[in-house]
Amino acid sequence: MDIKPVHKATCHCGAVELALTMPNGLEDPRRCSCSMCRKRGAIAASVLLENLKVVKGEDNLTLYQFNTMTAKHYFCKTCGIYTHHHRRSNPHQFAINVACLEGVNPYELEPVRITDGINHPSDAS
Numbered sequence: 642m643d644i645k646p647v648h649k650a651t652c653h654c655g656a657v658e659l660a661l662t663m664p665n666g667l668e669d670p671r672r673c674s675c676s677m678c679r680k681r682g683a684i685a686a687s688v689l690l691e692n693l694k695v696v697k698g699e700d701n702l703t704l705y706q707f708n709t710m711t712a713k714h715y716f717c718k719t720c721g722i723y724t725h726h727h728r729r730s731n732p733h734q735f736a737i738n739v740a741c742l743e744g745v746n747p748y749e750l751e752p753v754r755i756t757d758g759i760n761h762p763s764d765a766s
């Protein structure tokens with residue numbers, strides 16, 4: 642897998658384009674079992690907040706929130722593809738949709754670890 646110093650990610654229609662800096666390559670790609678992720682089905686990898694720039698289509702992104710309304714899930718309002726979200730479990734990170742990365746075949750990453758999103762770390766007391 643060829644991850645560039647600044648890697649391009651796009652939604653399906655191309656309205657939204659992200660520039661990602663991933664010094665350690667694809668970091669911790671995983672699926673999650675929470676109510677949102679199990680329907681979305683995407684494999685997410687981690688990117689520090691400062692390492693994600695919306696190059697194009699900021700105004701074409703729609704925000705979805707649920708439950709504690711902490712995480713911010715973004716998707717393209719034209720093609721509906723989930724591009725990234727601001728994590729609840731780690732506010733210093735975005736999670737990005739691995740399938741949006743240019744030249745990356747998400748099926749080559751299987752089997753992917755599944756994290757327990759039902760028992761969310763932020764819910765533990």
Ligand SMILES: [Zn+2]
Nearest residue numbers: 652654717720
């Ligand atoms: Zn789109």
